[in-house]
Amino acid sequence: xxxxxxxxxxxxxxxxxxxxxxxxxxxxxxxxxxxxxxxxxxxxxxxxxxxxxxxxxxxxxxxxxxxxxxxxxxxxxxxxxxxxxxxxxxxxxxxxxxxxxxxxxxxxxxxxxxxxxxxxxxxxxxxxxxxxxxxxxxxxxxxxxxxxxxxxxxxxxxxxxxxxxxxxxxxxxxxxxxxxxxxxxxxxxxxxxxxxxxxxxxxxxxxxxxxxxxxxxxxxxxxxxxxxxxxxxxxxxxxxxxxxxxxxxxxxxxxxxxxxxxxxxxxxxxxxxxxxxxxxxxxxxxxxxxxxxxxxxxxxxxxxxxxxxxxxxxxxxxxxxxxxxxxxxxxxxxxxxxxxxxxxxxxxxxxxxxxxxxxxxxxxxxxxxxxxxxxxxxxxxxxxxxxxxxxxxxxxxxxxxxxxxxxxxxxxxxxxxxxxxxxxxxxxxxxxxxxxxxxxxxxxxxxxxxxxxxxxxx
Amino acid sequence: xxxxxxxxxxxxxxxxxxxxxxxxxxxxxxxxxxxxxxxxxxxxxxxxxxxxxxxxxxxxxxxxxxxxxxxxxxxxxxxxxxxxxxxxxxxxxxxxxxxxxxxxxxxxxxxxxxxxxxxxxxxxxxxxxxxxxxxxxxxxxxxxxxxxxxxxxxxxxxxxxxxxxxxxxxxxxxxxxxxxxxxxxxxxxxxxxxxxxxxxxxxxxxxxxxxxxxxxxxxxxxxxxxxxxxxxxxxxxxxxxxxxxxxxxxxxxxxxxxxxxxxxx
Numbered sequence: 237x238x239x240x241x242x243x244x245x246x247x248x249x250x251x252x253x254x255x256x257x258x259x260x261x262x263x264x265x266x267x268x269x270x271x272x273x274x275x276x277x278x279x280x281x282x283x284x285x286x287x288x289x290x291x292x293x294x295x296x297x298x299x300x301x302x303x304x305x306x307x308x309x310x311x312x313x314x315x316x317x318x319x320x321x322x323x324x325x326x327x328x329x330x331x332x333x334x335x336x337x338x339x340x341x342x343x344x345x346x347x348x349x350x351x352x353x354x355x356x357x358x359x360x361x362x363x364x365x366x367x368x369x370x371x372x373x374x375x376x377x378x379x380x381x382x383x384x385x386x387x388x389x390x391x392x393x394x395x396x397x398x399x400x401x402x403x404x405x406x407x408x409x410x411x412x413x414x415x416x417x418x419x420x421x422x423x424x425x426x427x428x429x430x431x432x433x434x435x436x437x438x439x440x441x442x443x444x445x446x447x448x449x450x451x452x453x454x455x456x457x458x459x460x461x462x463x464x465x466x467x468x469x470x471x472x473x474x475x476x477x478x479x480x481x482x483x484x485x486x487x488x489x490x491x492x493x494x495x496x497x498x499x500x501x502x503x504x505x506x507x508x509x510x511x512x513x514x515x516x517x518x519x520x521x522x523x524x525x526x527x528x529x530x531x532x533x534x535x536x537x538x539x540x541x542x543x544x545x546x547x548x549x550x551x552x553x554x555x556x557x558x559x560x561x562x563x564x565x566x567x568x569x570x571x572x573x574x575x576x577x578x579x580x581x582x583x584x585x586x587x588x589x590x591x592x593x594x595x596x597x598x599x600x601x602x603x604x605x606x607x608x609x610x611x612x613x614x615x616x617x618x619x620x621x622x623x624x625x626x627x628x629x630x631x632x633x634x635x636x637x638x639x640x641x642x643x644x645x646x647x648x649x650x651x652x653x654x655x656x657x658x659x660x661x662x663x664x665x666x667x668x669x670x671x672x673x674x675x676x677x678x679x680x681x682x683x684x685x686x687x688x689x690x691x692x693x694x
Numbered sequence: 695x696x697x698x699x700x701x702x703x704x705x706x707x708x709x710x711x712x713x714x715x716x717x718x719x720x721x722x723x724x725x726x727x728x729x730x731x732x733x734x735x736x737x738x739x740x741x742x743x744x745x746x747x748x749x750x751x752x753x754x755x756x757x758x759x760x761x762x763x764x765x766x767x768x769x770x771x772x773x774x775x776x777x778x779x780x781x782x783x784x785x786x787x788x789x790x791x792x793x794x795x796x797x798x799x800x801x802x803x804x805x806x807x808x809x810x811x812x813x814x815x816x817x818x819x820x821x822x823x824x825x826x827x828x829x830x831x832x833x834x835x836x837x838x839x840x841x842x843x844x845x846x847x848x849x850x851x852x853x854x855x856x857x858x859x860x861x862x863x864x865x866x867x868x869x870x871x872x873x874x875x876x877x878x879x880x881x882x883x884x885x886x887x888x889x890x891x892x893x894x895x896x897x898x899x900x901x902x903x904x905x906x907x908x909x910x911x912x913x914x915x916x917x918x919x920x921x922x923x924x925x926x927x928x929x930x931x932x933x934x935x936x937x938x939x940x941x942x943x944x945x946x947x948x949x950x951x952x953x954x955x956x957x958x959x
Binding site: 497573575576577578579580581582583584585586589593594597598 | 758760763765788789790791792795796798800802803804805806814815818819865868869872
């Protein structure tokens with residue numbers, strides 16, 4: 237049914253295009269000068285049918301489920317839900333739906349079977365109503381679009397305005413979704429801070445969120461001091477950046493200025509491919525290769541090291557970030573005008589001096605931007621840390637110890653049995669909120685740096 | 695007429711600073727410069743003129759080995775500065791470029807302060823021991839660039855904030871700060887307005903007192919105004935090289951005459 241609605245819409249759109257184009261062509265054939273080209277008349281008609289009806293279909297599909305549910309609930313016998321909590325009533329609705337879907341378990345109550353039949357009927361009505369609505373609105377819009385065709389009608393401007401609106405919608409969609417995410421986080425975070433004091437979360441040094449969910453479970457009391465968790469993230473990110481920034485910058489400088497042309501054209505694509513490796517693959521590398529190697533090496537010099545270390549996770553994360561930083565820095569260096577290179581070389585600067593004193597300062601805003609984006613990625617990286625760093629929150633800055641990170645804790649808190657009135661689950665949202673704020677501020681800071689130190693060289 | 699007076703001005707014949715023999719330049723397959731022989735005199739302004747793509751800038755860039763920085767560019771032949779082969783293995787292009795300064799078509803100040811722009815060359819070559827030495831070099835260079843009075847109160851401001859003509863004079867000051875013996879100028883006025891052009895041309899005439907100046911220019915009037923010797927390039931060949939006055943009043947070659955009268959180019 238949905239498919240036929242879409243096909244109907246497609247047909248109406250094409251019809252609108254050709255009808256209006258034909259009408260415009262016949263006006264021109266009559267010897268009148270048209271304001272817009274015939275194809276713009278067609279395009280305007282097609283868009284003015286397509287866009288509103290498509291939006292209507294999407295809205296209908298979103299709202300349909302809850303509308304049908306509402307009718308279903310209204311049709312149930314009075315007093316069905318008396319004395320039931322929300323979970324139990326949802327269970328009844330789910331059972332009716334599964335009966336309607338043909339999955340019958342045991343012998344359901346007769347009123348449930350009746351309700352299931354009603355549900356099927358409602359769904360059928362909804363489907364037909366949608367097709368009918370699509371047909372009617374498409375016809376009305378077709379008629380409207382056809383009536384606009386005229387020598388004076390500014391079809392090009394009108395069509396462009398519709399396209400402009402579509403582009404604006406696409407450009408702002410991501411922003412609105414982000415705002416939605418923030419709201420979702422905010423509500424849960426507020427709930428969490430109603431249970432756990434803000435100061436304890438922010439300054440507490442013990443993180444043990446494993447509190448009992450059911451009465452009969454045995455677990456610790458629960459402590460929600462986020463400091464060790466954030467400390468873990470900071471340690472791992474620091475290790476990662478200590479690896480990624482020098483190596484990334486050096487490789488960018490080498491590739492940009494010193495590498496022979498053939499080597500550059502071979503190495504650059506490989507680096508860019510590295511940027512596309514899934515992080516879980518890096519995680520394997522960290523846990524199977526790097527961590528044992530670190531442990532073995534430490535054993536040979538007589539140091540005992542945990543099997544999961546911040547060093548292993550951080551250094552592999554650093555490798556992951558190298559292509560990121562080097563390609564940013566390379567782009568920034570390449571953007572420095574050739575005339576500045578020539579100017580420095582003509583003064584008798586060596587290539588190294590030119591790079592250090594002229595190109596690098598001129599490229600610093602781009603480079604800083606790249607590094608700070610890498611910081612954001614390091615903080616938000618999850619998979620490598622889950623696999624290689626460990627789960628226990630320790631109050632330590634020793635990179636050879638097992639630490640955990642904010643993202644890891646969020647993952648572990650939300651896996652398995654969860655209940656949304658429990659501080660254990662809610663703390664994940666508080667952590668997520670903090671992480672979001674941290675990366676937000678880093679990005680704002682990055683933008684400010686770039687603006688402040690941008691050197692205008694043209 | 696002012697211009698004519700300058701054309702008629704007799705070129706002082708002094709020592710030869712640069713001698714070039716059988717210079718050929720290839721960009722990949724393209725033969726850009728064909729067997730060029732030139733003697734460039736000291737304390738003289740030598741102009742290279744010719745239509746676009748005739749190789750005059752390419753030849754200029756041979757003189758301080760800037761073509762080395764282009765991968766596909768290959769230079770053959772013998773170029774001597776004071777008798778020393780500049781392409782010899784013993785010559786460091788970095789040292790050479792300190793001796794032979796260069797000013798480019800588009801003003802290209804570094805995105806640094808005016809002071810640092812001028813101080814950059816002396817700094818990398820270790821010409822100043824103390825801050826006072828450096829201050830002196832900077833002031834002297836800016837005075838030679840005829841821009842000191844305009845910038846002396848804002849030496850710490852970025853060189854990129856100056857006007858186009860000021861930027862170009864700053865670049866000239868930057869080039870003379872390393873105490874070069876020869877100054878190469880690649881169409882130094884083509885991005886400037888007429889007033890800034892006049893200032894730079896006046897400056898070039900003053901620079902002749904101390905340096906050998908080689909200037910590439912599109913404008914024949916400019917060559918006539920500022921130079922004592924003129925070389926006419928056409929399709930990679932050096933067609934004619936003589937005193938500026940003779941080139942413009944009585945050229946030997948038919949192509950030169952066609953060019954300066956506007957029939958070709």
